[in-house]
Amino acid sequence: MSLLDFLEETYLALSSNKVRSALTMLGIVIGIASVIVMVAIGQGAQGSIQASIQSVGSNLVIVAPGMQRGFGAQVNAGRGSAQTLTQADADAIEKTITLAKAVAPELSRRYQITTKGKNTNTQVIGTTPTYPEVRKVEMDQGAFLSDQDLRVLARVAVLGPAVRDDLFGQDAAAVGQTIRINAIEFKIIGITRAKGGTGFSNADDAVYVPLPTAQRFLAGDMYVSMVSIEAVNQDAMSTVQQQITDLLLERHRLSNPQAADFNVLNQADIVATASSITSTFTALLASIAGISLIVGGIGIMNMMLTTVTERTREIGLRKAIGAQRGDITYQFLMEALALTCIGGSIGVLLGWIAAWAVTQFFGLTSVVSLSSVALAFGVSAAIGIVFGYYPAHRAARLNPIEALRYE
Amino acid sequence: MIAVQNITKRYVNGSINFLALDDISFTIQKGEFVAIMGPSGSGKSTLMHLLGALDVPTSGTYLLDGKDVSTMQEDELAVIRREKIGYVFQSFNLLSRATVLRNVMLPLIYAGVPRAERRARAIRALQAAGMTETHFDHRSNQISGGQMQRVAIARALVNDPAIILADEPTGNLDSKTGAFVLATFQRLNEQGHTIILITHERDVAEYAKRILMIRDGKIEKEEIHHARRTQAEEST
Numbered sequence: 064m065s066l067l068d069f070l071e072e073t074y075l076a077l078s079s080n081k082v083r084s085a086l087t088m089l090g091i092v093i094g095i096a097s098v099i100v101m102v103a104i105g106q107g108a109q110g111s112i113q114a115s116i117q118s119v120g121s122n123l124v125i126v127a128p129g130m131q132r133g134f135g136a137q138v139n140a141g142r143g144s145a146q147t148l149t150q151a152d153a154d155a156i157e158k159t160i161t162l163a164k165a166v167a168p169e170l171s172r173r174y175q176i177t178t179k180g181k182n183t184n185t186q187v188i189g190t191t192p193t194y195p196e197v198r199k200v201e202m203d204q205g206a207f208l209s210d211q212d213l214r215v216l217a218r219v220a221v222l223g224p225a226v227r228d229d230l231f232g233q234d235a236a237a238v239g240q241t242i243r244i245n246a247i248e249f250k251i252i253g254i255t256r257a258k259g260g261t262g263f264s265n266a267d268d269a270v271y272v273p274l275p276t277a278q279r280f281l282a283g284d285m286y287v288s289m290v291s292i293e294a295v296n297q298d299a300m301s302t303v304q305q306q307i308t309d310l311l312l313e314r315h316r317l318s319n320p321q322a323a324d325f326n327v328l329n330q331a332d333i334v335a336t337a338s339s340i341t342s343t344f345t346a347l348l349a350s351i352a353g354i355s356l357i358v359g360g361i362g363i364m365n366m367m368l369t370t371v372t373e374r375t376r377e378i379g380l381r382k383a384i385g386a387q388r389g390d391i392t393y394q395f396l397m398e399a400l401a402l403t404c405i406g407g408s409i410g411v412l413l414g415w416i417a418a419w420a421v422t423q424f425f426g427l428t429s430v431v432s433l434s435s436v437a438l439a440f441g442v443s444a445a446i447g448i449v450f451g452y453y454p455a456h457r458a459a460r461l462n463p464i465e466a467l468r469y470e
Numbered sequence: 471m472i473a474v475q476n477i478t479k480r481y482v483n484g485s486i487n488f489l490a491l492d493d494i495s496f497t498i499q500k501g502e503f504v505a506i507m508g509p510s511g512s513g514k515s516t517l518m519h520l521l522g523a524l525d526v527p528t529s530g531t532y533l534l535d536g537k538d539v540s541t542m543q544e545d546e547l548a549v550i551r552r553e554k555i556g557y558v559f560q561s562f563n564l565l566s567r568a569t570v571l572r573n574v575m576l577p578l579i580y581a582g583v584p585r586a587e588r589r590a591r592a593i594r595a596l597q598a599a600g601m602t603e604t605h606f607d608h609r610s611n612q613i614s615g616g617q618m619q620r621v622a623i624a625r626a627l628v629n630d631p632a633i634i635l636a637d638e639p640t641g642n643l644d645s646k647t648g649a650f651v652l653a654t655f656q657r658l659n660e661q662g663h664t665i666i667l668i669t670h671e672r673d674v675a676e677y678a679k680r681i682l683m684i685r686d687g688k689i690e691k692e693e694i695h696h697a698r699r700t701q702a703e704e705s706t
Contacts, residue, residue, distance in 0.1 A: 068579050079567040380563040383524060384577040384625070385552020387545045463524050467563065 064390055073397045076370075084402060087366040090359030091406030091446065092413060095439045097352035099414025102435040104421060105345025107428035112337045116330065118258060119266075120198045122164075123330040124303050126156075126290040126311065129323055146286040147315060147324045150274070153290045155314060160292070160306050162299040167197040168287040170277050176230065176270060177243045183229045186269045187244055189277020195255075197293045200266060205238045205253030212252075212273045218280070220249040224257045225268040244270065247280050297331065304329045359406070360446040367399050367454035378458050379466025391459040399451020400444065407443030411436050471632065471664065472498040472521065477530035477540075479516050479687075490516040491527070492687035498666065500632075503659040503697065505667040505675035508684035515637070517684065518668045522557060522635045523550040535632055552581050556626025556634045560641040562618040564625075566611035570596070573610050574624045581629055591628055598661075599624035600654055616647035623654060633664045640674055652677040656697065673698070 077084045128148050153168035169190040176183050194200065195207050203224065212219055222230075222237060231237045237251050249272060258266045278285050294303040308320070308327050317323060371378070378391060418429040479491040490513045498504050508514040519525040520532060523539050524547070532540040539550055556577075564573050574592040583591070596606065599620045605613055610621060619639060626634050636655065640648030656677060659665050667678055675681045676698040683690045 064579055064582070067585075075568060075572075376563060377565060380559075380565075381576070381580070382548065383522070383551060383557050383563075385548050385580040385629075387548040387580075389545075390580060464519050467559070 064393070069393060069397045072394055073401045076394075076398055077401060080370075083366060087362050088402050088406035088409070090362035091356070091403050091443055092359075092410040094352065094356030094359040095407045095410025095443055096414035096417060097355055098349055098439055098442070099411055099431060099435060100417045100421065100429070101348035101352040102345060103414070103418035103429035103431045104427055105341065105348050106430040106432060106435070107422070109338060109341035109345065110430055111428045112341055113334055116334050116337060118199055120291065120293060120330070122294040122297055122300055123197065124163075124292040124294055124300060124307065125328045125330070126152075126292070126307060127326045127328065128286075128288065129325045146284065148287050148290060149285060150278075150287060152311060152314060153287060155310060156290065156292060156307055159310060160303060162295050162303045162306070163292045164295045165193045165197050165293045167191055167194040167291045168274060169194065169289050169291065170274060170282055170287045171269075171289070172282065174245045174281065176226070178230045178240070181230050183226065185223075185226055185229075187277065187281065188269050188271050189274040189281070190271060191274055194271065194291075197291045198266070200258070200271075201256040203254045203256040205251070207253055207255075208271060208273050213275055216276050216279060217273055218247065218249045218276060219252045219273065220244070221253040221255060221271040222251055223255050223265075223267040223269045223271075225265065226270055227254055242270075244272070245281055300329050300331050356442060356446065360403075360450040363399055363402055363446065364450035364454060366402075367395060367451055368457070370398070371395065371454045371458040374458075375461065375466045375469040378461050379463045379469065382461070382463035383467060388459040391461075392455045395455035395458050396448065396451045399455070400447035403443040403447035403451075404440075407440055410443070411439055414439070471500040471535060473531075473533040474521075475531045475533075477520065477527045477532060479513075479520065479525075480528045490687055491520070493530070494687070494689055495530075496682060496689065496692075498633075498664065500664055501659070501662055502680060503656070503665045503667070503678045505669060505678035505681045506684060507669055507672070507675040507681055508690075509670055512684045513687040514668050514670075514684050516687075518635060518637055518666075521633070521666060522555050523547045552577060552629060554632040556629060556631040558619070558622050558626050558634065558636040558639045560638040562615075562622045562642070564610040564618055564621055566609065568610060569607050570601070570610055570613065570621050571606045573621055574628050577625060577629045592624070595624040595628040596621070598627055598658065600650075614647075615643050616650055619643060619647075619651050620654065623651070623658075627658070627663070633666055634658070635666050635668070637668045638670070639667070640669075640671075648674070656699075 126148065128146065150168055153166055156163060157166040167190055169188050171186050171188040173184055174187045176185060176187070190208070191213060192208055192210055195202070200207070205221070207221055208219065211217070220242060227235065227237045230242065231240070237254060240251050241248050242251060243249070255266070274287070292303060292307065294300045304327050308323070311325055312320060312323060315324060381391060415431050418431050421427050422429050474497070475495050477491055477494045478489065481488045481490055494517070506514050506517060520527055523534070523542070526542065526547070527540050530540065531538055534550065534554055537550070539547070542550065565576070571589065571592055574595055575588045578588045578591060593606070601617065601620045601624060605617060610618060613621070639651055643651060652674065655665050655667065665678075667675065669675050679694065679697050681693040683692070
């Protein structure tokens with residue numbers, strides 16, 4: 064028997080009982096479609112979380128102050144409270160760590176900011192001209208802080224679009240105007256481009272001023288609250304992290320890494336953590352959908368068993384006119400496979416449409432990857448074989464004499 | 471051509487031990503029209519299953535065209551069935567959802583006959599069985615009982631088998647249609663086909679030239695006579 068003959072037999076068998084075939088297929092359709100949608104939503108979430116982490120800056124290594132230890136280590140303050148990180152540390156990193164592409168120290172604190180008739184409370188970040196490169200901040204209007212601004216302790220500020228909206232109104236022209244931070248007047252020289260929330264901090268709701276200005280006029284001390292370092296590439300990140308740790312331990316005269324008064328965070332670690340969370344989430348969704356696929360498969364097996372019983376005489380006849388066991392096995396296996404493969408294709412299509420609809424109407428990012436489609440196909444074919452084999456085997460083993468007598 | 475020697479068939483099912491065929495021997499030559507006749511429970515169905523290679527005997531040998539069928543395995547028997555044997559059943563056993571033509575082509579599919587050849591051979595077999603061409607594309611549940619049995623005969627013929635085995639072929643037909651079907655068998659026999667007819671009715675058996683009468687698993691007696699002729703035959 065050729066493949067074409069088997070296909071023809073399969074078509075005849077399935078089309079002679081259209082409603083039942085369609086209902087059985089529906090189980091697989093729903094199963095496959097839900098796997099596709101769930102995986103698409105999961106992968107979409109993974110993608111958007113990774114994108115939002117990456118939007119803070121790529122290949123980022125962050126040095127934050129650690130725990131303040133009093134002499135004699137009687138009282139420990141919380142993490143991040145140590146005021147041990149300085150501009151000099153940042154300069155040393157820039158000078159000695161060759162795998163660091165750019166270094167941006169910053170001192171950030173919240174202040175009340177006022178302008179004529181309006182005020183707001185937001186993050187004021189004292190930083191250097193390298194900041195936009197390291198933290199992926201782009202300018203919408205005007206310019207970012209310059210080296211000159213740092214040298215002369217200029218009282219100039221760059222505003223995030225959210226701050227601008229709060230103080231001057233939606234999309235108002237703000238460059239050239241003045242604001243007061245902590246009662247000190249600053250001239251606005253630029254507005255950054257809107258980035259959206261990043262999950263960790265909102266770059267749009269911030270005011271950028273020159274680092275020395277922030278230290279001298281606002282904070283009143285010379286420490287920095289964070290140093291952001293951009294590594295040359297992703298592979299260099301852990302090396303950079305290790306080198307910075309060694310360098311700062313030496314500079315702070317600490318011999319025991321456990322006692323470090325700073326933390327070096329690696330963005331790759333954050334991405335990896337977030338990825339592991341979202342993949343667990345994806346796996347969870349997919350396995351819930353997978354259960355419906357198994358139920359669909361059992362539906363196929365149920366229908367095939369019914370079919371075999373109903374067609375016992377037909378099987379007897381086929382055997383009487385010369386069908387071998389293999390012919391019968393393949394015929395019924397093909398029927399099960401046809402059901403799952405057609406169901407699988409419809410399911411993929413439906414899942415694709417549903418994923419699109421989820422993105423359109425619920426605003427969730429969803430990504431239908433080729434691999435999930437291939438997987439869905441593979442799984443439906445496998446279900447056809449697994450759940451079709453037993454009924455097919457039963458059909459092939461029927462004794463032709465008894466099968467012909469079957470009422 | 472068919473040589474049956476000392477065949478016995480014993481069914482053992484738990485404590486039940488039943489001897490269906492008890493040391494039977496006979497031969498059937500090519501081109502014969504033989505009826506195997508006997509009451510129900512005589513063992514004639516068992517004998518038909520053995521002759522039709524659906525089952526193998528407990529002991530004894532069965533030579534079909536020189537091949538020993540009695541020791542074959544399941545898949546070998548299937549090959550014998552599709553190459554050497556054509557069945558006609560009491561209840562026709564057509565695939566109701568398939569067309570007349572497809573029903574007749576079915577044995578050719580299993581025999582691996584090329585697609586192009588199948589249709590022509592099926593049409594030839596249907597014409598030989600006395601079917602009119604207008605019904606070829608009808609579904610087989612849309613035709614009458616007599617026509618169904620002709621389709622079944624065509625299906626039995628299509629592989630050009632060594633023997634045609636008809637198991638109570640008129641059992642589900644009225645006497646007039648039955649006579650038509652039996653006349654068809656006579657005509658096919660005259661064209662050289664070997665036909666074995668299994669029946670419990672004397673007047674059906676008389677259409678054959680030779681009658682083997684079976685009772686309690688043994689051949690009781692054998693008759694050779696001039697076959698009965700019907701008006702149906704004369705009118706065809």
